[in-house]
Amino acid sequence: MVNIPPFDATCQYQSIAADIEKNICAVMAGGRYIMGPQVKEFEAQFAEYLSCEQVISCNSGTDALHLALRALKIGAGDEVITTPFTFIATTEAIGIVGATPVFVDVDLNTYNIDTDLIESQITERTKAILPVHLYGRPCNMTVIMEIARKYNLKVIEDCAQATGAVWEGKKVGTIGDVGCFSFFPTKNLGCFGDGGAIATSDKVIAERVEYLRRHGGKVKYQHEELGLNSRLDTIQAAVLLVKLQYLDRWNSARVEIANYYINQLANVKGIVLPTMQSGSVWNQFTIRVLDKQRAKVQKFLKEKGIGSMVYYPIPLHLQQVHSNLNYALGSLPISEQLSDEVLSLPMFPELTASAQKVVVESVSQAFFALT
Numbered sequence: 001m002v003n004i005p006p007f008d009a010t011c012q013y014q015s016i017a018a019d020i021e022k023n024i025c026a027v028m029a030g031g032r033y034i035m036g037p038q039v040k041e042f043e044a045q046f047a048e049y050l051s052c053e054q055v056i057s058c059n060s061g062t063d064a065l066h067l068a069l070r071a072l073k074i075g076a077g078d079e080v081i082t083t084p085f086t087f088i089a090t091t092e093a094i095g096i097v098g099a100t101p102v103f104v105d106v107d108l109n110t111y112n113i114d115t116d117l118i119e120s121q122i123t124e125r126t127k128a129i130l131p132v133h134l135y136g137r138p139c140n141m142t143v144i145m146e147i148a149r150k151y152n153l154k155v156i157e158d159c160a161q162a163t164g165a166v167w168e169g170k171k172v173g174t175i176g177d178v179g180c181f182s183f184f185p186t187k188n189l190g191c192f193g194d195g196g197a198i199a200t201s202d203k204v205i206a207e208r209v210e211y212l213r214r215h216g217g218k219v220k221y222q223h224e225e226l227g228l229n230s231r232l233d234t235i236q237a238a239v240l241l242v243k244l245q246y247l248d249r250w251n252s253a254r255v256e257i258a259n260y261y262i263n264q265l266a267n268v269k270g271i272v273l274p275t276m277q278s279g280s281v282w283n284q285f286t287i288r289v290l291d292k293q294r295a296k297v298q299k300f301l302k303e304k305g306i307g308s309m310v311y312y313p314i315p316l317h318l319q320q321v322h323s324n325l326n327y328a329l330g331s332l333p334i335s336e337q338l339s340d341e342v343l344s345l346p347m348f349p350e351l352t353a354s355a356q357k358v359v360v361e362s363v364s365q366a367f368f369a370l371t
């Protein structure tokens with residue numbers, strides 16, 4: 001039996017261990033564990049990578065979303081349009097600042113917010129659109145920006161799964177007013193713990209996030225607003241400084257694996273493959289398993305030693321935490337369908353050719369076994 005996990009952080013570490021250890025040791029010896037020079041250096045290099053004016057790092061992707069909303073002064077009484085087919089952090093941040101998430105269903109082919117449905121949900125309380133580039137696939141930012149301009153809305157991009165993804169020549173996270181990134185270990189650019197950042201070319205947003213992340217005070221021990229303690233650890237910045245240099249190579253490796261999966265699985269009946277989209281960075285390779293066979297397929301793969309994941313089994317509009325919003329079962333049918341059908345196959349840059357081969361053979365066998 002093989003052992004192919006859905007994600008493996010250790011082989012990536014092995015490939016760059018010497019540089020990582022050197023950088024971490026320098027932090028330990030330097031003693032500047034909070035907001036050491038590596039934090040600013042990483043922010044500068046990541047801003048250059050993205051081609052935006054400023055990056056402000058923070059403690060997590062969730063905090064990046066929270067800080068972005070706070071920086072835009074979105075709060076009680078405001079509505080934020082977003083997708084129900086994402087990780088809870090997206091709407092958690094909206095709720096925590098006191099605003100209300102308004103869900104727009106997703107597109108069956110891209111898993112991302114259906115831009116044709118956005119306008120019908122805009123009210124006089126709508127302040128922002130919060131698209132999520134799910135699984136590393138960029139949303140249609142051209143249409144989203146057109147709608148935002150027409151209705152004078154802010155755009156906050158949730159790029160947690162899409163670091164390095166490109167929409168029409170621009171990195172995601174630099175198209176809207178502010179982009180929010182996560183460096184959680186399984187993301188395309190992951191550190192060795194929690195970490196996050198916002199990217200913006202708007203000086204006001206950058207300045208506000210910069211002091212909101214350190215207790216809401218521009219000057220030490222003077223506090224204008226309630227803030228957070230949300231800084232990127234210097235050790236994590238030191239790790240990210242090494243890893244950023246490899247991000248494009250790793251993202252290219254993901255694209256190659258996606259291409260291989262798409263070619264090799266093209267004839268398997270009973271599944272729908274994700275379509276190739278240029279600019280996608282494939283944080284996940286997620287197929288749809290039709291005819292309620294997902295649990296069986298997942299079990300078959302598990303018995304073969306192949307890990308797979310369901311992101312996400314319950315869409316956010318049906319989560320208990322959002323029951324006050326009163327979305328009924330059936331109200332956002334595509335998201336509900338995807339929650340029943342999606343299955344993410346092993347996807348990480350170091351996945352070997354032989355492991356990829358075992359994955360596609362096993363997925364094919366799973367369907368052969370079912371019929």
Ligand SMILES: *Cc1c(COP(=O)(O)O)cnc(C)c1O
Pocket residue numbers: 060061062063086087089090132158160161181182183184194195196
């Ligand atoms: C991971 C993730 C987040 C939150 O990031 P953390 O760093 O784990 O807080 C937000 N949105 C999406 C879509 C994510 O996948």
